[in-house]
Amino acid sequence: METGDAGAVRAAAGAITVTTVAVLPVFLTGALAVQISGELGFDPAGLGLVVALYFGISAVCSLPVGRLVERWGGAVTSRLAVLGVAVMMLALAGLARSYVSLVVILMAGAWCNVMGQLASNLTLARSVPAHRLGLSFGVKQAAVPLATLLAGAAVPVVALTIGWRWAYVIAAGLALLATLGVPRGVVPHVPTPKPPPGERATLALAVLGAGSGLGAGAANALGIFLVAAAVDRGIAPGTAGLVLTFGSVVGFAGRLLHGWLADRRAGGHVAFVAGSMALGAIGLALLAVSGAPALVVGTVLGFGLGWSWPGLMQFAVVRLNPGAPAAASAIVQTGVYAGGFAGPIGFGFLAARTSFPTAWLSAAATMVAAALLVVLGRRLLVAHRAARSTPTAATSS
Numbered sequence: 001m002e003t004g005d006a007g008a009v010r011a012a013a014g015a016i017t018v019t020t021v022a023v024l025p026v027f028l029t030g031a032l033a034v035q036i037s038g039e040l041g042f043d044p045a046g047l048g049l050v051v052a053l054y055f056g057i058s059a060v061c062s063l064p065v066g067r068l069v070e071r072w073g074g075a076v077t078s079r080l081a082v083l084g085v086a087v088m089m090l091a092l093a094g095l096a097r098s099y100v101s102l103v104v105i106l107m108a109g110a111w112c113n114v115m116g117q118l119a120s121n122l123t124l125a126r127s128v129p130a131h132r133l134g135l136s137f138g139v140k141q142a143a144v145p146l147a148t149l150l151a152g153a154a155v156p157v158v159a160l161t162i163g164w165r166w167a168y169v170i171a172a173g174l175a176l177l178a179t180l181g182v183p184r185g186v187v188p189h190v191p192t193p194k195p196p197p198g199e200r201a202t203l204a205l206a207v208l209g210a211g212s213g214l215g216a217g218a219a220n221a222l223g224i225f226l227v228a229a230a231v232d233r234g235i236a237p238g239t240a241g242l243v244l245t246f247g248s249v250v251g252f253a254g255r256l257l258h259g260w261l262a263d264r265r266a267g268g269h270v271a272f273v274a275g276s277m278a279l280g281a282i283g284l285a286l287l288a289v290s291g292a293p294a295l296v297v298g299t300v301l302g303f304g305l306g307w308s309w310p311g312l313m314q315f316a317v318v319r320l321n322p323g324a325p326a327a328a329s330a331i332v333q334t335g336v337y338a339g340g341f342a343g344p345i346g347f348g349f350l351a352a353r354t355s356f357p358t359a360w361l362s363a364a365a366t367m368v369a370a371a372l373l374v375v376l377g378r379r380l381l382v383a384h385r386a387a388r389s390t391p392t393a394a395t396s397s
Contacts, residue, residue: 011123011124011126011127011128012124012127012128012132012136012139012140013181014078014123014181014182015074015078015119015120015121015123015124015136015140016120016139016140016143017143017178017181017182018078018081018082018116018119018120018123018178018181018182019116019117019120019140019141019143019144020143020144020146020147020150020178021081021082021085021116021174021175021178022081022082022085022112022113022115022116022117022120023113023116023117023143023144023147024085024147024150024151024171024175025085025088025089025092025106025109025112025113025171026051026054026106026113027147027150027151028150028151028154028167028168028171029047029050029092029102029106030047030051030151031151031154031155032151032154032155032159032164032167033047035155035159035160035163035164036096036102036164039164040096040097040098040099040102041099042099042102046099048224048344048345048348049103050102050103050106051224051340051344052340052341052342052344052345053103053106053107053341054106054107054110055110055337055338055339055340055341056337056338056341057107057110057111058110058111058113058114058337058340058341059334059335059337059338059340059341061110061111061114062114062118062330062331062333062334062337063327063330063331063334065111065114065115065118065330066118066326066327066329066330066331066333067327067330068115069115069118069119069122069326069327069330070122070324070326070327073122074119074120074122074123074126074127074326075123075182077115077118077119077122078116078119078120078123078182079179079182080115081112081113081115081116081119082112082116082175082176082178082179082182083175083176083179084109084111084112084115085109085112085116085172085175086172086173086175086176087109087172088105088106088108088109088112089168089169089171089172089175090168090169090172091105091109092105092106092165092168093165093166093168093169093172094165114330114333114337117333118326118329118330118333119326120140121137121140121314121318121325121326121329122325122326124136124137124140124318125318125322125325125326126325130319131263132263133262133263133315133318133319134258134259134260134261134262134263134269134312134315135256135259135260135262135263136259137259137262137311137312137314137315137318138255138256138257138258138259138260138262138311138312138315139255139256139259139311140311140314141255141259141310141311141314142252142255142256142311144310146252154167154170154171158170201320201321201380201381201384201385202331203380203384204377204378204380204381204384205317205321205328205331205332205377206331206335207373207376207377207380208270208313208317208331208332208335208373208374208377208378208381209331209332209333209334209335209336210335210373210377211274211277211335211369211370211371211372211373211374211376211377212310212313212332212335212336212339212370212374213334213335213336213337213338213339213342213370214339214366214367214369214370214373215277215280215306215309215339215366215367215370215371215374216310216335216336216339216340216343217338217339217340217342217343217344217346217347217366218281218284218306218339218343218347218363218364218366218367218370219280219302219306219307219343219367220339220340220343220344220347221284221343221344221347221359221360221363222247222284222299222302222303222306222307223244223248224344224347224348225344225347225348225351225356225359226240226243226244226247226287226299227240227241227244228356229287229351229356229359229360230243230295232356233290233295233356234290235292235295239292240295243295243296243299244299246296246299246300247299247300247302247303248303250299250300250303250304251303251304251307251308253304254303254304254305254307254308255308255310255311257308258272258276258308258309258311258312259311259312259315262312262315262316269312269315269316269319270313270316270374270377270378270381271375271378272309272312273309273312273313273316273374274371274372274374274375274378275371276305276306276308276309276312277305277306277309277367277368277370277371277374278367278368278371279301279305279306280301280302280304280305280306280307280309280367281306281364281365281367281368281371282301282364283297283298283299283300283301283302283303283304283305283306284298284301284302284306284360284361284363284364284367285298285360285361285364286298286301287299287302287357287360288356288357288358288360288361288364289357306367310336313332314329314332314333317329317332320381343366346362347359347362347363350362
């Protein structure tokens with residue numbers, strides 16, 4: 001059994017690998033949409049529905065899967081998630097012969113992403129020293145834009161050369177290889193006694209989940225609609241694409257920076273999330289302004305602050321609920337997945353019925369509402385800790 005720094009590094013690397021593999025199916029499907037739709041016959045609205053349903057099923061699965069992760073441990077559930085992804089990829093490659101079959105396969109495998117995320121949270125919480133936990137969560141969440149980059153690279157390298165089905169086959173092979181990176185006995189999973197009633201601050205976590213859902217719903221529009229909105233305002237498609245790529249890099253760096261700073265603060269992590277959302281709202285509002293400068297600044301603020309907080313939120317929730325980190329983070333993740341379901345649908349509907357500037361201003365207002373809910377959730381957490389006579393409560397959130 002590995003111990004010390006070597007075990008912690010292996011655990012962190014395994015969690016990052018599992019997270020990347022777990023989110024790959026939906027991003028790969030989005031990246032290959034042009035090639036897949038040419039064969040299966042669906043339009044961009046059909047793709048939006050697939051993504052929305054995927055996150056909707058994820059929201060439904062989050063709480064029960066969180067309980068399973070707590071019961072079975074991070075190592076077992078990490079392997080289950082990765083193997084599930086491999087099976088789903090092979091099914092997409094061989095059995096997706098119509099739009100309906102594509103939707104069914106993705107829906108049936110949505111639990112893999114949920115289990116991979118929560119298992120990684122548990123692995124980090126139980127294996128990484130406290131003074132490195134923030135950076136570990138930042139790196140873990142940076143795996144999400146990494147998966148986007150991998151999916152994008154699959155288009156010219158695989159889909160346009162040997163076909164989109166082979167992209168799924170190769171991804172399935174990568175998922176199987178990822179099982180080798182899952183920690184084996186870094187920290188033995190010892191079932192944690194069930195917390196006494198009220199210890200988990202379920203109401204506060206639910207409010208934080210609602211705020212995270214609104215924030216995720218607003219921020220998801222960046223990756224989905226940024227290019228289309230920029231082109232609609234007169235920006236050249238190539239320039240708009242470069243701005244999106246730049247924004248993804250900024251978001252990647254922002255998640256790492258959030259984690260690095262978290263390890264250097266004694267508390268205030270939830271408040272920092274609220275501040276990031278509020279500043280990110282300014283970026284979303286700037287996207288309603290015409291011209292390249294507003295597009296660039298809005299994208300930097302939107303990605304760098306408005307969509308770089310998920311790792312910090314998960315870190316704060318896990319840190320405040322050490323007895324059941326997966327179950328606690330599952331409550332917040334339910335809101336995130338629900339936002340991933342409703343956000344793109346609402347934004348797209350509003351943009352189609354009114355205009356992109358109106359949709360961006362609505363997204364900015366939603367992000368402000370998210371920040372206010374996170375502030376409320378933090379106050380509920382502080383009150384909960386104070387009621388349970390925890391002296392450090394006021395500074396730990």
